[in-house]
Amino acid sequence: MAIVTFSSPLMHKDKAVYAIAGDTKTILALAEEHRIPIPFDCRDGNCGSCLIEVSYDDPTQKKGIMLTDKEKSKLKELGKITEEEIENAEVNDMPPRYRLACQFIARDEDVTITFSGNPGGA
Numbered sequence: 001m002a003i004v005t006f007s008s009p010l011m012h013k014d015k016a017v018y019a020i021a022g023d024t025k026t027i028l029a030l031a032e033e034h035r036i037p038i039p040f041d042c043r044d045g046n047c048g049s050c051l052i053e054v055s056y057d058d059p060t061q062k063k064g065i066m067l068t069d070k071e072k073s074k075l076k077e078l079g080k081i082t083e084e085e086i087e088n089a090e091v092n093d094m095p096p097r098y099r100l101a102c103q104f105i106a107r108d109e110d111v112t113i114t115f116s117g118n119p120g121g122a
């Protein structure tokens with residue numbers, strides 16, 4: 001079971017929730033379930049409203065994941081992924097610092113999700 005901590009100036013204080021291992025819920029779905037106000041619009045990786053910053057509580061536990069082309073190109077368009085991160089994502093399947101909450105599936109790793117509350121503003 002992973003602990004997902006949400007942090008935003010919109011929230012009175014940080015909120016930690018449990019994500020069940022093997023569940024296929026996105027971070028956005030998990031946030032909605034717990035009334036955490038991550039902005040969103042399309043829910044499909046197209047608009048960029050749900051941009052979040054992800055930090056791994058234990059970076060050595062960061063797990064590889066294949067980034068979809070859709071998410072990669074939206075992050076590029078938003079200027080939220082570096083060339084080095086693109087290469088690391090493509091070669092090593094390592095996720096970048098910024099993600100789209102509607103595309104990121106909560107897995108068995110403890111993460112802190114930060115968002116500003118402005119759509120696309122992480």
Ligand code: FES
Pocket residue numbers: 039040041042043044045046047048049050051100101102103
């Ligand atoms: Fe549109 Fe996530 S809600 S990209």
